[in-house]
Structure formats: C-alpha cells, structure tokens
Amino acid sequence: MSWWQFWKPKRERLDFVREFFAENEVVISGIRSIEHLNFTVLDTETSGLDTTKDSILSFGAVKISESRIQVPSAVEWYPAAKGHGGKSAPIHGLVGIQNQISTEEFSRLLLKYLGNSILVGHHLGFDLEMIIKLLKPFGVEKLPNPVIDTLNLAIRLEHGPQADRSRIQLESYSLDALCSRYGIETDDRHTAAGDAFLTAQLLLKLLKKSQQKGIHDFKNLTKNY
Numbered sequence: 001m002s003w004w005q006f007w008k009p010k011r012e013r014l015d016f017v018r019e020f021f022a023e024n025e026v027v028i029s030g031i032r033s034i035e036h037l038n039f040t041v042l043d044t045e046t047s048g049l050d051t052t053k054d055s056i057l058s059f060g061a062v063k064i065s066e067s068r069i070q071v072p073s074a075v076e077w078y079p080a081a082k083g084h085g086g087k088s089a090p091i092h093g094l095v096g097i098q099n100q101i102s103t104e105e106f107s108r109l110l111l112k113y114l115g116n117s118i119l120v121g122h123h124l125g126f127d128l129e130m131i132i133k134l135l136k137p138f139g140v141e142k143l144p145n146p147v148i149d150t151l152n153l154a155i156r157l158e159h160g161p162q163a164d165r166s167r168i169q170l171e172s173y174s175l176d177a178l179c180s181r182y183g184i185e186t187d188d189r190h191t192a193a194g195d196a197f198l199t200a201q202l203l204l205k206l207l208k209k210s211q212q213k214g215i216h217d218f219k220n221l222t223k224n225y
Contacts, residue, residue: 017138020111024144028118030219034207037218039064039148040117041203043195044127047081051129055081057097059106059131060192061113062200064120067207068167069200075113076193078132081105107138114145118222122199124149146222150199153206154178156214163222178202 028037042061048054055077063073068111080100101109110131123145132142151173155163171177179186179198182205188194207221215221 014139016108016213017058017140020114020140021144024116026116028116029219030147032218033216034211034218034221036066037221038067038115039115039120039200039203040145041116041120041196041200042124042127043192045190045192045197046130046131049126049220051126051133055079056130056134057081057112058192060194060196062193062196063117066198066204067204069204074193074197075109076191077101077106077109079103103137105133105179107135107140110135111140114143116145118148119143120148120150120199120203120219122150122178122195122202146218147225148203148222149225150175150178150202150206152224153210154202156224157189157209159205160207175199175202182206 021182028060040063042059044053044060046054046056056077058076060076061074064069078097078100080102081097092178119128126149128143132140140225154173155165155168159168172199174183175195175198176186176189178184179202184198184205186198188197209218
C-alpha cells in the first residue's frame with residue numbers, strides 16, 4: 001500500500017509530491033561522468049539553529065550542468081514563517097520579510113526545482129533537516145535525491161576518504177575558509193542566494209580537484225554518502 005493511502009490531504013497537494021517521487025525513480029548511472037551530472041546547490045537562512053523550533057526564512061539555490069553554473073536558474077524564495085529573524089537576525093538581517101509565499105506554494109516550487117538533481121550544500125545536513133520539517137505536512141519524510149556536502153568533499157580530497165576528523169581543524173573547512181583557500185571572493189555572504197552561489201563556485205573547484213585525483217564518475221564521487 002502506498003504512503004499516500006495513509007495520508008490524504010487535498011487532491012491537488014498530492015500531484016506535485018507524486019510527480020517529484022516519480023521523477024526520482026530514474027536512477028543516475030554510476031558510470032556517468034562528472035561533466036554530465038546535474039547539481040542543485042542550495043542554502044537556507046533560518047531563524048536559528050534549533051531544527052525543532054526554528055524556521056526557514058529564505059531559500060536560495062542555483063543549478064550546475066555541463067560543469068557550469070547556470071546563473072539564470074538562480075532562485076531565492078521566502079517561505080512564510082512564524083517568527084521573523086530570531087537569534088540569527090544580526091547575521092542575515094532578515095527582519096520584516098517582504099514577498100513571503102505560503103508553505104504550500106514554496107513546497108510546490110521547491111520540489112519542481114529540485115527534480116532528480118544531485119543536492120549540494122555546505123553543512124548540507126542542517127539545510128535538509130529544515131527543508132524536511134517544512135515538507136512533512138505534504139507527506140515528504142525524506143528527499144530521495146543523491147547528496148554532496150562540500151565540507152565533507154573538501155576533507156575527503158585534502159585528507160583522504162578515511163580521514164580522522166578528530167585530528168582536523170574543522171574551522172579551516174568553513175565556507176569562508178574554503179573560499180579563501182580556493183581563491184573565491186566572498187561577496188554577498190549570509191544571504192541564501194549568495195551563499196548558494198559561493199558554494200556552487202566551491203563545488204566546481206572541488207570537482208576539478210576530484211578529477212585530478214582520479215574521481216571521474218557519479219559512483220566514485222558519491223561513494224562516501
């Protein structure tokens with residue numbers, strides 16, 4: 001019995017979820033080369049760091065295909081949230097947000113945008129946990145997409161796949177630190193769209209380094225995830 005038979009909201013809400021999961025039934029071939037992979041690089045700004053209490057204030061993302069950042073694909077959306085700013089307001093400045101959209105509309109836009117691409121982010125686990133929290137009312141408990149965390153990928157490339165994190169200074173793997181190390185200018189920091197664009201640039205640098213180390217296909221790029 002399918003999950004939506006236990007959960008029956010309005011008929012129109014089922015369609016976009018059903019379409020998203022159907023699209024992700026297409027499995028990416030393990031031998032597909034890095035150059036032919038499609039990525040969605042995303043970031044969220046939130047009211048705080050407590051995934052049980054805080055909310056997404058803004059979502060930013062940009063797509064990468066054919067090893068290029070597809071600038072026209074960039075988006076920044078502001079899902080309606082119970083609180084504005086929160087403890088993180090001094091960092092991202094999101095107070096009195098305009099152009100908010102309903103949770104339902106955001107969820108529709110988000111799932112259509114993500115499609116069956118590989119999801120990428122820095123400290124991606126937190127972003128995904130916040131996104132899942134928002135999507136749960138629509139029956140989405142987990143996103144089926146493959147994922148890559150640029151923090152983990154950077155550590156793997158610089159220290160090897162069996163790196164002992166207890167011996168690594170994780171401060172040197174912050175987004176700012178990695179952008180500095182890989183020669184990326186950190187403009188528009190602490191906005192969802194800005195950080196997604198920086199992470200996309202970092203990903204391209206890391207993908208190039210991956211190929212230099214003999215990692216050329218989807219299977220080997222994502223084997224530690």
